[in-house]
Amino acid sequence: MLSCRQSRESERAAGSIRPAFRSAFGVARVALIALGVALCAAGCTTPATTTAAPPAAVSAAAALPSWRDGRAKQTIQKFVADVTREGSPNYVPPAERIAVFDNDGTLWSEQPLYFQFAFMLDQVKAAAPKHPEWKNNPAFKALVAKDYGALAGLQKQVLQLVAVANSGMTVDEYDKTIRNWLATARHPKFNRPFTELVYQPQLELLAYLRANGFKTFIVSGGTIEFMRPWVEQAYGIPPEQVIGSSQVVQYQMHDGQGTLVRQPKIDFVDDGPGKPVGIYRSIGRKPILAFGNSDGDLQMLQYTASGSGPHLALLVHHDDAVREFAYDRTSKIGKLDKAWDEAIADGWTVVSMKDDWQTIYPAPKQ
Amino acid sequence: MLSCRQSRESERAAGSIRPAFRSAFGVARVALIALGVALCAAGCTTPATTTAAPPAAVSAAAALPSWRDGRAKQTIQKFVADVTREGSPNYVPPAERIAVFDNDGTLWSEQPLYFQFAFMLDQVKAAAPKHPEWKNNPAFKALVAKDYGALAGLQKQVLQLVAVANSGMTVDEYDKTIRNWLATARHPKFNRPFTELVYQPQLELLAYLRANGFKTFIVSGGTIEFMRPWVEQAYGIPPEQVIGSSQVVQYQMHDGQGTLVRQPKIDFVDDGPGKPVGIYRSIGRKPILAFGNSDGDLQMLQYTASGSGPHLALLVHHDDAVREFAYDRTSKIGKLDKAWDEAIADGWTVVSMKDDWQTIYPAPKQ
Numbered sequence: 140m141l142s143c144r145q146s147r148e149s150e151r152a153a154g155s156i157r158p159a160f161r162s163a164f165g166v167a168r169v170a171l172i173a174l175g176v177a178l179c180a181a182g183c184t185t186p187a188t189t190t191a192a193p194p195a196a197v198s199a200a201a202a203l204p205s206w207r208d209g210r211a212k213q214t215i216q217k218f219v220a221d222v223t224r225e226g227s228p229n230y231v232p233p234a235e236r237i238a239v240f241d242n243d244g245t246l247w248s249e250q251p252l253y254f255q256f257a258f259m260l261d262q263v264k265a266a267a268p269k270h271p272e273w274k275n276n277p278a279f280k281a282l283v284a285k286d287y288g289a290l291a292g293l294q295k296q297v298l299q300l301v302a303v304a305n306s307g308m309t310v311d312e313y314d315k316t317i318r319n320w321l322a323t324a325r326h327p328k329f330n331r332p333f334t335e336l337v338y339q340p341q342l343e344l345l346a347y348l349r350a351n352g353f354k355t356f357i358v359s360g361g362t363i364e365f366m367r368p369w370v371e372q373a374y375g376i377p378p379e380q381v382i383g384s385s386q387v388v389q390y391q392m393h394d395g396q397g398t399l400v401r402q403p404k405i406d407f408v409d410d411g412p413g414k415p416v417g418i419y420r421s422i423g424r425k426p427i428l429a430f431g432n433s434d435g436d437l438q439m440l441q442y443t444a445s446g447s448g449p450h451l452a453l454l455v456h457h458d459d460a461v462r463e464f465a466y467d468r469t470s471k472i473g474k475l476d477k478a479w480d481e482a483i484a485d486g487w488t489v490v491s492m493k494d495d496w497q498t499i500y501p502a503p504k505q
Numbered sequence: 506m507l508s509c510r511q512s513r514e515s516e517r518a519a520g521s522i523r524p525a526f527r528s529a530f531g532v533a534r535v536a537l538i539a540l541g542v543a544l545c546a547a548g549c550t551t552p553a554t555t556t557a558a559p560p561a562a563v564s565a566a567a568a569l570p571s572w573r574d575g576r577a578k579q580t581i582q583k584f585v586a587d588v589t590r591e592g593s594p595n596y597v598p599p600a601e602r603i604a605v606f607d608n609d610g611t612l613w614s615e616q617p618l619y620f621q622f623a624f625m626l627d628q629v630k631a632a633a634p635k636h637p638e639w640k641n642n643p644a645f646k647a648l649v650a651k652d653y654g655a656l657a658g659l660q661k662q663v664l665q666l667v668a669v670a671n672s673g674m675t676v677d678e679y680d681k682t683i684r685n686w687l688a689t690a691r692h693p694k695f696n697r698p699f700t701e702l703v704y705q706p707q708l709e710l711l712a713y714l715r716a717n718g719f720k721t722f723i724v725s726g727g728t729i730e731f732m733r734p735w736v737e738q739a740y741g742i743p744p745e746q747v748i749g750s751s752q753v754v755q756y757q758m759h760d761g762q763g764t765l766v767r768q769p770k771i772d773f774v775d776d777g778p779g780k781p782v783g784i785y786r787s788i789g790r791k792p793i794l795a796f797g798n799s800d801g802d803l804q805m806l807q808y809t810a811s812g813s814g815p816h817l818a819l820l821v822h823h824d825d826a827v828r829e830f831a832y833d834r835t836s837k838i839g840k841l842d843k844a845w846d847e848a849i850a851d852g853w854t855v856v857s858m859k860d861d862w863q864t865i866y867p868a869p870k871q
Contacts, residue, residue, distance in 0.1 A: 234743055310785060354745070367789045377600055378789030379720070379746075388785055390778040390804050397808035399785050406786070412756040419676060419754055419765050420772070421787055423733045423744030438756050442763035 202347040205340040205498040211453075211490045215344065218451045222427065223351050229449040233352035237426040239418060239439060240345070242359035242366060242383075244432040244473040245455055246374060247337040248326075250464040252287045252472060254333045255365045258320050259301045260285075266304035276300065288471035294360065298405050302386045306403035310364070310388060313401060318368050331503055334369050338455075339498045341430075345374055353428070356380045358417055360410035360435055382417045384409045414439035426450075432457065437478040444485060452487040454478060459493040568713040571706040571864040577819075577856045581710065584817045588793065589717050595815040599718035603792040605784060605805060606711070608725035608732060608749075610798040610839040611821055612740060613703040614692075616830040618653045618838060620699045621731045624686050625667045626651070632670035642666065654837035660726065664771050668752045672769035676730070676754060679767060684734050697869055700735050704821075705864045707796075711740055719794070722746045724783055726776035726801055748783045750775045780805035792816075798823065803844040810851060818853040820844060825859040 206212040222231040243249040260282050263273075273279040278296035281289035290297060305313055326333055345355050355376055357366060363385050367378040387402040409417040415438050418426065429436070429443035432455040440452040456475065457466050467475040482489050492499070572578040588597040609615040626648050629639075639645040644662035647655035656663060671679055692699055711721050721742055723732060729751050733744040753768040775783040781804050784792065795802070795809035798821040806818040822841065823832050833841040848855050858865070 234737070237745075356745075363786070363789060371600070379603075379722075379787065381789065385786055388782055390781045390808065392807070396811040397781060397804060398811070399781060399808075415756045415763060415765060416754055420729070420751055421745065423729060423747065438763060441758070442756065442765075445762040445764070 202350070203340065203343050205343055205496060207495055207497050209495055211488055211495045214488045215451070215453075218428070218449070219348070219351050222449050231427055231449060235424060235427065236348075236351070236353040237356065237422060237424055238348050238353045238428040239356045239358045239382075239422075239426040239430070239443070240341070241431040241433070241436045241439070242357050242361055242370075244457065245338075245430055245436070246341050246357070247333070248463060249473050250457075250466065251327065252285075252290065253361070254326075254336075255361045256282075256290055256297065257324065257333075258317065258365065259297055261320065262316070263297075263300050263304050270303065273300065291471040291474075294410065295405065295408055298362070298384060298386070298408065302401070302405055303403045305386075305401050308401050309393070310399045310401065313364055314368060317365055321369060329500075331500075334373055335503060336500055337373050338496070339501050340496045342374065342501070344430075345376070348428070349375065354380065356382060356418075356422060356426075358382045358409065358414050358429075358439060360384055360408070360413075362386065382409060382421045384413075410435045412438045415442035418442070429453070430455070431478065433473040433475050434478045435473075437481060440478065440487060441481070444487065452482070452485070454482050454487060454489050456489050456491050458491050459496075459499070461493075462499045463492060568716070569706065569709050571709055571862060573861055573863050575861055577854055577861045580854050581817070581819075584794070584815070585714065585717050588815050597793055597815060601790060601793065602714075602717070602719040603722065603788060603790055604714050604719045604794040605722045605724045605748075605788075605792040605796070605809070606707070607797040607799070607802045607805070608723050608727055608736075610823065611704075611796055611802070612707050612723070613699070614829060615839050616823075616832065617693065618651075618656065619727070620692075620702075621727045622648075622656055622663065623690065623699075624683065624731065625663055627686065628682070629663075629666050629670050636669065639666065657837040657840075660776065661771065661774055664728070664750060664752070664774065668767070668771055669769045671752075671767050674767045675759070676765045676767065679730055680734060683731055687735060695866075697866075700739055701869060702866055703739050704862070705867050706862045708740065708867070710796075711742070714794070715741065720746065722748060722784075722788060722792075724775065724780050724795075724805055725749045726774070726779075728752065748775060748787045750779075776801045778804045781808035784808070795819070796821070797844065799839040799841050800844045801839075803847060806844065806853060807847070810853065818848070818851070820848050820853060820855050822855050822857050824857055825862075825865070827859075828865045829858060 203212055203215070206215075221227055221229045222236065224230060240246055243253050243255075247254070263279065263282055267273060267279070276296070277289070278293045278300050280286075281293055282297065282300070308316075321332065321334055324333060325331060326336055329336060348355055355374075357370060357374070357376055357380065359366060359382070361383050363378075363381055363383040366381050366383055370376050370381060371378065385406040387404040387406045388399040389402050391398050391400050407413065407417065411434070414436065418439065425446065426443045427449060428451045429440050430453040431437075431440055436454070440454070443450050444452045454475065456479075457464055457473065459465060466473060467479065479489070481487070490496075569578055569581070572581075587593050587595045588602065590596060606612055609619050609621075613620070629645065629648055633639060633645070642662070643655070644659045644666050646652075647659055648663065648666070674682075687698065687700055690699060691697060692702055695702060714721055721740075723736060723740070723742055723746065725732060725748070727749050729744075729747055729749040732747050732749055736742050736747060737744065751772040753770040753772045754765040755768050757764050757766050773779065773783065777800070780802065784805065791812065791814075792809045793815060794817045795806050796819045797803075797806055802820070806820070809816050810818045820841065822845075823830055823839065825831060832839060833845065845855070847853070856862075
C-alpha cells in the first residue's frame with residue numbers, strides 16, 4: 140500500500156475543532172490563476188461545447204499555486220508522482236486512475252444551505268398552489284420556513300417534493316429551468332452567482348490530476364440535472380462523468396419525437412452508502428482518489444481506501460470563517476463528524492481550508 | 506439536419522427479408538487487421554490496464570477495411586467527415602460526439618441464444634438445488650429446457666432468477682465467476698470463445714469514430730457485470746462507458762473493508778424504452794450516432810434521431826446465414842421488425858452483414 144498515511148497527531152492538529160456557523164462576509168478577491176478551466180459566467184445558458192482541455196503537464200511545484208506548501212499539498216503531489224511513475228511499485232495505469240469528488244462543500248460552497256435546496260425552494264413554492272396536500276408535509280414546511288436544520292435531515296423528502304413538483308416536465312424543459320435560475324440567482328452572503336462560488340484550489344487540483352492521466356468524476360448527493368448544465372465549464376468535468384441523485388424519467392413520443400419526461404418518483408439517492416453504489420453502477424472500478432468534506436462522503440472514502448492498492452482519501456475541513464464558513468461536527472449542513480473520526484483513525488488527509496488554501500474563490504467575473 | 510437520409514427504395518433493397526435461423530457453420534478465417542484494438546483472448550482473466558489507444562487519424566478510405574464499398578460505408582464516412590469539419594454547418598464539437606452501440610447482435614453475435622443467457626443458465630442450474638420454489642417458474646423452466654423462444658420473452662424474469670441465484674455475492678466474487686466462465690465456455694456452433702465472436706467491421710468502426718473525436722459507449726440489455734470484464738480489451742470501451750441492465754447492490758463493511766454485495770432485486774432493465782433512460786442517466790447528452798440491430802434498439806435509435814441536429818441511426822441486418830446467422834422479423838432472439846419498418850420510413854441506414862461486411866469475425870487467437 141502506498142505510504143500516504145499521516146501521523147494521527149498531525150491530523151489532529153490540522154483538524155482542530157472550530158466554532159461552527161460563523162458566517163463570512165469578506166470575499167477574498169484574488170487574481171484568477173489561469174489553468175484552462177473556464178468558469179461559468181452568470182449568464183451561462185448554453186451548454187459547454189468542449190471539455191476544458193487539460194493543461195500541458197506542469198511541474199509538481201507549479202501545479203497547485205493556490206495550495207499553500209504543507210502536508211496536504213505534499214501528500215497529493217507525492218501520491219500523484221508515485222502512481223504515475225512507471226516502474227514504481229505503486230504505478231497505476233492511466234485507465235485505472237479514477238478520481239471522485241463530492242460537489243457540495245468539496246468543489247463549491249454549501250452554506251448556509253445546499254445551493255440546490257435554494258433552487259428547489261423556488262420550485263416547490265411555485266408548485267405549491269396545486270398541491271394543498273403538502274400543507275402538513277415536513278419537508279415542505281421546513282422549506283417554507285427556511286429551517287435549514289430540519290431540511291438537512293430531510294434530503295430524500297425534499298427530492299420527493301421536487302419530483303412531484305416537476306412531474307410531467309420533459310428533461311429539456313427542466314434543464315432550461317435550472318439554467319435560468321443559475322443565471323439570475325445570487326448567494327445571500329457573497330452576492331455572487333452560485334456558479335462562481337467554486338474553490339480555486341480544487342479547480343487546480345482537477346486540472347492537475349487530468350494532466351497526470353486521471354479521469355475526474357463528481358459523485359454528489361445533488362441531482363444530475365442540477366449539476367450537468369454548468370460543471371463542464373466550471374470544472375472541466377463532462378456530463379457523462381457526473382454521478383448524482385436522480386428522478387425517474389420515462390421515454391415517450393411527443394409529436395413524433397422521442398422525449399424523456401420526468402415522473403413523480405425518486406430513482407436514486409447518491410449519498411452516504413449510495414455513493415459507492417453510484418460509483419459501481421456508473422464507473423465500474425474502484426477510485427484511487429476520493430475527496431469529500433462531510434459524513435455523506437464517509438462510505439465513498441471508505442470504499443476508495445479499501446483493498447491493498449494505492450489510494451488517497453481526502454477531506455476538506457471548513458475552518459475558515461473569514462473567507463468562507465467554519466463548521467464541522469455540529470453543523471446541520473455538511474456535518475463532518477464520523478468521517479473526521481475515521482480520517483484520524485485511518486490516516487486520511489484532512490485539508491484545512493484556512494491553512495492549506497491560499498485562495499478560496501476565483502476572482503469575480505467582469 | 507444532416508443529409509444522411511437514404512431513399513426508401515434502396516433501404517428496402519438492402520433490407521430484403523431472408524429466411525431466419527439458418528445456422529452458419531463456416532467461419533471466415535481472415536487476417537486480423539490491426540487497429541490497435543486488442544481482442545480478449547480466451548484466458549483473459551486480468552482486467553485491461555489501459556484503454557485501447559485510438560489509432561492515429563487515418564484516411565477515410567483506409568479506415569474501414571472490412572467494410573465493403575457501398576452505401577452504408579459511404580454514409581458513415583460522409584457523416585463523420587461532415588460533423589468533424591470545422592466550419593461545416595453540421596460541425597459537432599468533440600465533447601458532443603457521443604456514439605452509442607448496442608452489444609448483442611450489434612458488436613458481437615447473439616445466436617442461438619444471448620451469450621449472457623448461456624452463462625446465466627449455468628448459474629441458475631448451479632443454484633437450483635437451493636431453490637425448490639423455482640420448479641414452476643416459467644423462466645427457470647425455459648432455461649432448463651433451453652427453450653430459446655420462451656426465454657427471449659422472459660428477459661426480465663431471467664434476470665430476476667439470476668439476481669436471486671447470486672444474492673449475497675460480493676461484486677468482486679461475481680466478477681470472478683464471469684471471468685472464469687468466459688475463459689472456458691465455447692460457442693456451440695463456432696467452437697470459439699464467445700469473446701472472439703465480435704464483429705471485425707465494428708471494431709474498425711469504433712476505432713475510426715474514436716480517432717475522429719467520438720466517445721464510444723455500449724448501451725445494452727445485457728448486464729454491466731457481464732460486459733465490463735472483457736469489453737475494454739475487445740472494443741476499447743472502458744467500464745465507465747458501459748451502460749446496461751443492473752442488479753441492486755448494497756454497500757457493507759466486511760472485516761473493515763467497504764464492499765458491495767448483490768441483492769436479490771433488479772435495479773434497471775436497459776432495453777427498449779429503457780435505453781434512452783439509461784443514456785440520460787449515464788451520459789446526460791443525446792447521442793449523435795446510434796447503432797443497433799433489433800426492436801430492443803428502436804427507442805435508442807428514435808431518441809438519437811429526434812431533434813434537429815446532425816445524427817446517424819444504423820441497424821445491422823443479420824442476413825448472412827453462411828458466415829453468421831440469418832434472422833429478422835420472426836426471430837425469437839434479436840427480432841428486427843418494428844425497428845426495420847421505422848428504418849425504412851425514416852431513412853435510417855440498414856447495414857447488410859452479407860453485402861456490407863467483407864469480414865465477420867477476427868481471426869482466431871493462436
